[in-house]
Amino acid sequence: MPKLPADARYQPIYDAVRQIPPGRVSTYGRIAELAGIPGRARMVGRALRDSPTNADLPWHRVLRADGSLAFPRDTDGHQRQRQRLQHEGVILRQGRVDLDRYIWSLDQMLWGPQACG
DNA sequence: AATATGACATGCT
DNA sequence: AAGCATGCCATAT
Numbered sequence: 001m002p003k004l005p006a007d008a009r010y011q012p013i014y015d016a017v018r019q020i021p022p023g024r025v026s027t028y029g030r031i032a033e034l035a036g037i038p039g040r041a042r043m044v045g046r047a048l049r050d051s052p053t054n055a056d057l058p059w060h061r062v063l064r065a066d067g068s069l070a071f072p073r074d075t076d077g078h079q080r081q082r083q084r085l086q087h088e089g090v091i092l093r094q095g096r097v098d099l100d101r102y103i104w105s106l107d108q109m110l111w112g113p114q115a116c117g
Numbered sequence: 118a119a120t121a122t123g124a125c126a127t128g129c130t
Numbered sequence: 131a132a133g134c135a136t137g138c139c140a141t142a143t
Contacts, residue, residue: 041125070124
Protein backbone atom coordinates (compact mmCIF):
# COMPACT_ATOMS: atom_id res chain seq x y z
CA MET A 1 0.00 0.00 0.00
CA PRO A 2 1.32 3.42 -0.91
CA LYS A 3 1.67 5.83 1.95
CA LEU A 4 -1.23 8.24 2.33
CA PRO A 5 -0.59 11.90 1.57
CA ALA A 6 0.12 14.09 4.57
CA ASP A 7 -3.19 15.94 4.54
CA ALA A 8 -4.99 12.59 4.77
CA ARG A 9 -2.76 11.32 7.62
CA TYR A 10 -3.45 14.55 9.45
CA GLN A 11 -7.20 14.15 9.22
CA PRO A 12 -7.60 12.22 12.53
CA ILE A 13 -5.56 14.95 14.19
CA TYR A 14 -7.80 17.69 12.87
CA ASP A 15 -10.86 15.72 13.97
CA ALA A 16 -9.45 15.42 17.48
CA VAL A 17 -8.67 19.13 17.68
CA ARG A 18 -12.19 19.98 16.55
CA GLN A 19 -13.53 18.11 19.59
CA ILE A 20 -12.05 20.57 22.04
CA PRO A 21 -14.93 22.74 23.27
CA PRO A 22 -14.67 26.53 23.38
CA GLY A 23 -13.21 27.81 26.61
CA ARG A 24 -11.23 24.64 27.18
CA VAL A 25 -7.77 23.56 26.06
CA SER A 26 -5.82 20.39 25.34
CA THR A 27 -2.19 19.50 24.69
CA TYR A 28 -0.25 18.19 21.73
CA GLY A 29 0.31 14.91 23.53
CA ARG A 30 -3.31 14.37 24.44
CA ILE A 31 -4.46 15.21 20.93
CA ALA A 32 -1.96 12.70 19.60
CA GLU A 33 -3.50 10.01 21.78
CA LEU A 34 -7.03 10.95 20.75
CA ALA A 35 -5.94 10.81 17.13
CA GLY A 36 -4.60 7.29 17.61
CA ILE A 37 -0.90 8.16 17.40
CA PRO A 38 0.28 8.13 21.04
CA GLY A 39 3.77 9.41 21.62
CA ARG A 40 3.78 11.48 18.50
CA ALA A 41 3.00 14.97 19.78
CA ARG A 42 5.38 16.51 17.27
CA MET A 43 3.23 15.29 14.44
CA VAL A 44 0.28 17.18 15.92
CA GLY A 45 2.30 20.38 15.85
CA ARG A 46 3.30 19.65 12.29
CA ALA A 47 -0.30 18.98 11.29
CA LEU A 48 -1.41 22.29 12.75
CA ARG A 49 1.48 24.13 11.14
CA ASP A 50 0.57 22.65 7.77
CA SER A 51 -3.15 23.20 8.18
CA PRO A 52 -4.69 25.57 5.64
CA THR A 53 -5.75 28.89 7.11
CA ASN A 54 -9.25 28.34 5.80
CA ALA A 55 -9.56 25.08 7.75
CA ASP A 56 -12.20 25.43 10.45
CA LEU A 57 -9.92 24.39 13.26
CA PRO A 58 -9.68 25.60 16.89
CA TRP A 59 -5.90 25.34 16.71
CA HIS A 60 -5.50 27.92 19.47
CA ARG A 61 -6.84 25.45 22.07
CA VAL A 62 -3.82 23.20 21.69
CA LEU A 63 -1.02 23.94 24.18
CA ARG A 64 2.20 22.43 25.41
CA ALA A 65 2.08 19.95 28.27
CA ASP A 66 3.07 22.71 30.71
CA GLY A 67 0.33 25.08 29.58
CA SER A 68 2.59 27.36 27.56
CA LEU A 69 2.07 28.34 23.95
CA ALA A 70 4.25 26.70 21.33
CA PHE A 71 4.87 30.03 19.61
CA PRO A 72 7.69 32.19 20.99
CA ARG A 73 6.46 35.15 23.08
CA ASP A 74 7.51 37.82 20.64
CA THR A 75 5.77 36.39 17.58
CA ASP A 76 2.41 37.43 16.19
CA GLY A 77 1.41 33.76 16.22
CA HIS A 78 1.72 33.89 19.98
CA GLN A 79 -0.32 37.09 20.11
CA ARG A 80 -3.08 35.69 17.92
CA GLN A 81 -3.34 32.53 19.99
CA ARG A 82 -3.40 34.43 23.28
CA GLN A 83 -6.06 36.74 21.88
CA ARG A 84 -8.27 33.89 20.72
CA LEU A 85 -7.92 32.13 24.06
CA GLN A 86 -8.72 35.28 25.97
CA HIS A 87 -11.78 35.76 23.81
CA GLU A 88 -13.00 32.39 25.12
CA GLY A 89 -12.18 33.25 28.71
CA VAL A 90 -8.91 31.38 28.88
CA ILE A 91 -6.22 33.57 30.39
CA LEU A 92 -2.45 33.30 30.55
CA ARG A 93 -0.71 33.70 33.92
CA GLN A 94 3.04 34.01 33.84
CA GLY A 95 2.92 32.99 30.19
CA ARG A 96 0.98 29.79 30.81
CA VAL A 97 -2.58 28.56 30.99
CA ASP A 98 -3.63 26.90 34.24
CA LEU A 99 -4.23 23.40 32.90
CA ASP A 100 -5.76 22.19 36.18
CA ARG A 101 -8.54 24.63 35.44
CA TYR A 102 -8.92 24.67 31.67
CA ILE A 103 -7.77 21.27 30.43
CA TRP A 104 -10.47 19.43 28.51
CA SER A 105 -11.20 15.83 29.49
CA LEU A 106 -13.77 13.42 28.14
CA ASP A 107 -15.14 12.99 31.67
CA GLN A 108 -16.37 16.55 31.69
CA MET A 109 -18.40 15.86 28.56
CA LEU A 110 -20.06 12.86 30.20
CA TRP A 111 -20.77 14.65 33.44
CA GLY A 112 -21.96 17.84 31.85
CA PRO A 113 -21.20 21.42 32.90
CA GLN A 114 -22.99 21.13 36.27
CA ALA A 115 -20.58 18.72 37.91
CA CYS A 116 -17.53 20.82 37.22
CA GLY A 117 -16.17 22.26 40.36
C1' DA B 118 22.79 8.01 3.20
C1' DA B 119 23.49 11.23 7.09
C1' DT B 120 22.42 15.13 9.71
C1' DA B 121 19.54 18.89 11.19
C1' DT B 122 15.22 20.84 12.46
C1' DG B 123 10.72 21.27 14.46
C1' DA B 124 3.42 24.71 16.87
C1' DC B 125 6.35 18.15 21.59
C1' DA B 126 6.68 14.90 25.94
C1' DT B 127 8.85 12.83 29.87
C1' DG B 128 12.19 11.95 33.24
C1' DC B 129 16.09 13.34 35.85
C1' DT B 130 19.19 16.84 37.97
C1' DA C 131 12.04 26.54 38.24
C1' DA C 132 14.73 25.70 34.71
C1' DG C 133 17.83 23.09 32.04
C1' DC C 134 19.44 18.85 29.87
C1' DA C 135 19.02 14.17 27.76
C1' DT C 136 16.40 11.20 25.24
C1' DG C 137 12.43 9.49 22.51
C1' DC C 138 9.64 10.62 18.66
C1' DC C 139 9.25 10.99 13.26
C1' DA C 140 8.14 13.70 8.92
C1' DT C 141 10.77 17.01 6.04
C1' DA C 142 14.49 19.49 4.53
C1' DT C 143 19.35 19.85 3.22
